[in-house]
Amino acid sequence: MSLIVKKFGGSSVANAERVFNVARRIIDDYKKGNDIVVVVSAQGDTTDDLIAKAKEINPKNPSKREMDMLLASGEQISISLLAMAIETLGCPAVSLLGWQAGFETDSHHGISRIKRVNAERIKTEIAKKNIVIVAGFQGLNKYDDITTLGRGGSDTSAVAIAASMKADLCQIYTDVDGVYSADPRKVPNAIKMDEISYDEMLELASLGAQVLNNRSVEMAKKYNVELEVLSSLEVKPGTIVKETVKMEKTLIRGVAKDNNVATISIVGLQDTPGVAFKIFNKLAQYKVNVDIILQSVGRDGTKDITFSVPLDQGQIAVEAIEGMKEVLDFKSISLNDSISKVSIVGAGMESHPGIAAKMFEALYDAGINIHMISTSEIKISVLIDAKVADKAVSAVHDKFLG
Amino acid sequence: MSLIVKKFGGSSVANAERVFNVARRIIDDYKKGNDIVVVVSAQGDTTDDLIAKAKEINPKNPSKREMDMLLASGEQISISLLAMAIETLGCPAVSLLGWQAGFETDSHHGISRIKRVNAERIKTEIAKKNIVIVAGFQGLNKYDDITTLGRGGSDTSAVAIAASMKADLCQIYTDVDGVYSADPRKVPNAIKMDEISYDEMLELASLGAQVLNNRSVEMAKKYNVELEVLSSLEVKPGTIVKETVKMEKTLIRGVAKDNNVATISIVGLQDTPGVAFKIFNKLAQYKVNVDIILQSVGRDGTKDITFSVPLDQGQIAVEAIEGMKEVLDFKSISLNDSISKVSIVGAGMESHPGIAAKMFEALYDAGINIHMISTSEIKISVLIDAKVADKAVSAVHDKFLG
Numbered sequence: 028m029s030l031i032v033k034k035f036g037g038s039s040v041a042n043a044e045r046v047f048n049v050a051r052r053i054i055d056d057y058k059k060g061n062d063i064v065v066v067v068s069a070q071g072d073t074t075d076d077l078i079a080k081a082k083e084i085n086p087k088n089p090s091k092r093e094m095d096m097l098l099a100s101g102e103q104i105s106i107s108l109l110a111m112a113i114e115t116l117g118c119p120a121v122s123l124l125g126w127q128a129g130f131e132t133d134s135h136h137g138i139s140r141i142k143r144v145n146a147e148r149i150k151t152e153i154a155k156k157n158i159v160i161v162a163g164f165q166g167l168n169k170y171d172d173i174t175t176l177g178r179g180g181s182d183t184s185a186v187a188i189a190a191s192m193k194a195d196l197c198q199i200y201t202d203v204d205g206v207y208s209a210d211p212r213k214v215p216n217a218i219k220m221d222e223i224s225y226d227e228m229l230e231l232a233s234l235g236a237q238v239l240n241n242r243s244v245e246m247a248k249k250y251n252v253e254l255e256v257l258s259s260l261e262v263k264p265g266t267i268v269k270e271t272v273k274m275e276k277t278l279i280r281g282v283a284k285d286n287n288v289a290t291i292s293i294v295g296l297q298d299t300p301g302v303a304f305k306i307f308n309k310l311a312q313y314k315v316n317v318d319i320i321l322q323s324v325g326r327d328g329t330k331d332i333t334f335s336v337p338l339d340q341g342q343i344a345v346e347a348i349e350g351m352k353e354v355l356d357f358k359s360i361s362l363n364d365s366i367s368k369v370s371i372v373g374a375g376m377e378s379h380p381g382i383a384a385k386m387f388e389a390l391y392d393a394g395i396n397i398h399m400i401s402t403s404e405i406k407i408s409v410l411i412d413a414k415v416a417d418k419a420v421s422a423v424h425d426k427f428l429g
Numbered sequence: 430m431s432l433i434v435k436k437f438g439g440s441s442v443a444n445a446e447r448v449f450n451v452a453r454r455i456i457d458d459y460k461k462g463n464d465i466v467v468v469v470s471a472q473g474d475t476t477d478d479l480i481a482k483a484k485e486i487n488p489k490n491p492s493k494r495e496m497d498m499l500l501a502s503g504e505q506i507s508i509s510l511l512a513m514a515i516e517t518l519g520c521p522a523v524s525l526l527g528w529q530a531g532f533e534t535d536s537h538h539g540i541s542r543i544k545r546v547n548a549e550r551i552k553t554e555i556a557k558k559n560i561v562i563v564a565g566f567q568g569l570n571k572y573d574d575i576t577t578l579g580r581g582g583s584d585t586s587a588v589a590i591a592a593s594m595k596a597d598l599c600q601i602y603t604d605v606d607g608v609y610s611a612d613p614r615k616v617p618n619a620i621k622m623d624e625i626s627y628d629e630m631l632e633l634a635s636l637g638a639q640v641l642n643n644r645s646v647e648m649a650k651k652y653n654v655e656l657e658v659l660s661s662l663e664v665k666p667g668t669i670v671k672e673t674v675k676m677e678k679t680l681i682r683g684v685a686k687d688n689n690v691a692t693i694s695i696v697g698l699q700d701t702p703g704v705a706f707k708i709f710n711k712l713a714q715y716k717v718n719v720d721i722i723l724q725s726v727g728r729d730g731t732k733d734i735t736f737s738v739p740l741d742q743g744q745i746a747v748e749a750i751e752g753m754k755e756v757l758d759f760k761s762i763s764l765n766d767s768i769s770k771v772s773i774v775g776a777g778m779e780s781h782p783g784i785a786a787k788m789f790e791a792l793y794d795a796g797i798n799i800h801m802i803s804t805s806e807i808k809i810s811v812l813i814d815a816k817v818a819d820k821a822v823s824a825v826h827d828k829f830l831g
Contacts, residue, residue: 043485077506083445084510085517093516096524097509100502104479107499108486114495115487122498127573148573171529171550 029195034066034185039259041071050112066163066185069101091136102162120158130166139174144191179240190250204258205266208281222272230372235285278375279427285368289341292333295358319401367416370408389426431597436468436587441661443473452514468565468587471503493538504564522560532568541576546593581642592652606660607668610683624674632774637687680777681829687770691743694735697760721803769818772810791828
């Protein structure tokens with residue numbers, strides 16, 4: 028008998044038929060004698076519909092506290108319907124809102140962090156043999172106000188419960204059946220992994236693989252919660268995410284593509300000390316997340332700096348730099364928003380120096396030009412033109428894993 | 430400076446435009462220096478939409494606890510949108526769910542009674558000069574589970590806050606601009622009343638006038654909360670409901686019609702003791718609400734009993750009686766579901782014995798046949814054919830108030 032936490036996303040409970048599907052999956056494991064806690068997101072497009080309602084009232088700047096109050100109603104609907112469905116199928120269930128389930132958060136409305144999960148109520152309901160259905164994404168701050176964790180927060184809710192209750196397994200149900208070595212819709216011979224380490228998963232998630240929310244993987248790593256990513260539609264094993272993973276013959280875990288990238292080039296900067304500091308300090312003030320930075324020596328005692336930022340922060344970054352014209356002497360600034368980042372990830376990479384060369388060879392063979400390169404212990408990323416990104420992913424994937 | 434509780438129904442906040450209308454009404458009174466607590470129902474058809482969702486899961490018997498969890502999300506949406514709108518218009522506002530506002534109820538899910546309103550949080554927000562927006566219809570039981578008060582419960586929520594905080598006035602905004610001597614859509618010369626007593630309002634509400642929820646009037650009477658029924662669309666005084674009302678020249682307050690009536694006639698009962706007891710005891714077991722009872726002596730040592738019940742309980746009542754054939758000897762039973770109850774209400778009636786005769790005269794002049802009659806200290810009701818009910822209301826209204 029195990030304690031299993033299961034998380035289902037909004038599309039898994041989008042209508043009555045899917046709610047019953049999810050209910051049956053839950054009941055299968057319950058009837059095997061397991062204790063079950065389920066975390067659910069809001070149904071289908073509910074959150075988007077609620078945001079649209081708020082925009083009708085205030086398109087630009089609705090109160091963050093009231094947004095949380097509004098959005099938290101979405102999970103309230105899905106948890107009650109799922110509990111009803113389970114009861115209709117003959118098993119005992121009880122739904123709990125974030126605050127009832129003991130989610131204590133800080134007060135950063137819209138992007139709250141979980142401080143603690145006081146799981147007493149959940150434990151009481153488990154002891155009564157109830158299947159416990161918890162609203163993901165939401166909690167309560169110290170003023171007794173409703174907070175939300177931000178998009179993707181339900182994954183984090185599930186891991187937080189699993190950590191707090193020392194669950195045996197935390198299953199994240201998605202519309203794919205596991206973690207693949209590349210996007211299986213784009214790369215036909217992508218390989219499903221049986222296991223992957225937290226660190227590898229973190230790199231893949233942040234690189235746009237979009238299987239698991241990054242905060243949830245960080246939390247799972249911190250509290251050593253074993254995760255399983257699996258299909259909400261088919262009954263078959265998924266991919267286990269845990270601390271150490273058995274070595275396989277491939278050194279590369281996966282290839283990921285991220286289109287949410289823009290690059291900014293500042294050309295003809297005076298080559299004097301402090302220029303880079305001034306630029307990136309200003310960008311930090313504007314809360315721009317800079318990823319890869321490249322500095323090159325230009326002509327006539329000038330230099331050029333190119334850096335990448337998330338796509339939606341590109342314009343802000345350009346405006347921030349242009350506003351420094353008086354203190355920063357440069358010739359021109361340009362924004363390129365047709366950029367993709369393609370990355371390979373693998374924990375074995377560090378001890379094998381030939382990996383980067385092999386990746387560049389694959390891109391060269393495919394005729395793809397590399398704009399920028401970045402490496403860490405377990406990944407190598409290149410920035411390339413967005414229009415050849417899918418081709419690049421296939422070429423790199425086939426080179427290592429084909 | 431006064432403390433005013435205001436209640437707005439679902440149609441008053443059905444869309445963004447109406448939410449802003451309500452926000453402006455509230456702000457007008459706030460800017461006069463009043464402390465304002467607002468109780469809101471769920472938007473427009475939200476509650477019906479949520480019920481439809483539950484019926485997709487379980488058409489017959491969804492869990493009552495989970496229904497309350499589900500339905501309570503409706504007000505969560507409307508309170509947050511209204512608070513956003515008030516803030517957008519430049520005034521401070523904060524929304525509170527039933528449990529945050531201190532509504533403690535019993536555990537009868539779907540029809541909970543308010544045990545106590547612990548208004549500490551509301552007082553704290555008022556002290557911060559916030560306009561407080563409270564979710565009507567909902568509370569929390571001693572197990573920390575969400576409960577609802579049943580349809581029309583938001584009126585009761587508003588009165589409960591007014592009672593708990595000793596508010597100066599509790600304003601109930603509706604789609605009519607006050608309480609009329611008859612339905613103004615049917616009776617053109619119906620008179621709007623400036624004032625009406627709690628008892629008169631109770632009789633009118635229970636007789637189908639449908640302006641105020643009965644439980645709210647009972648609670649207002651118990652705690653002596655002054656109510657005002659007024660228009661959510663036009664800015665003008667409504668009708669005040671309070672304990673004692675100045676005598677006016679008219680003895681009759683109003684004429685009400687109730688179509689939710691059926692009559693059942695049991696013909697040819699043995700004229701032996703205990704027959705009535707057996708019948709009405711059985712109906713009580715089936716939770717049928719019997720209103721008017723008429724017993725007449727029949728022929729050959731038999732008697733007939735006719736009684737009225739709510740329309741939707743007619744069939745249940747007939748089946749209950751037919752199931753007694755073995756212990757109850759009667760010739761036939763019939764159901765008449767084309768019946769209306771027309772009533773006149775007025776506190777001055779008791780001391781004026783001619784009132785009933787005047788009502789019957791009006792009906793006689795209009796050629797309307799009376800099936801049954803019932804009287805109390807402040808009302809006289811007759812049951813007549815449904816198809817002549819509007820004609821009867823006009824005739825009686827014009828006789829007394831025309």
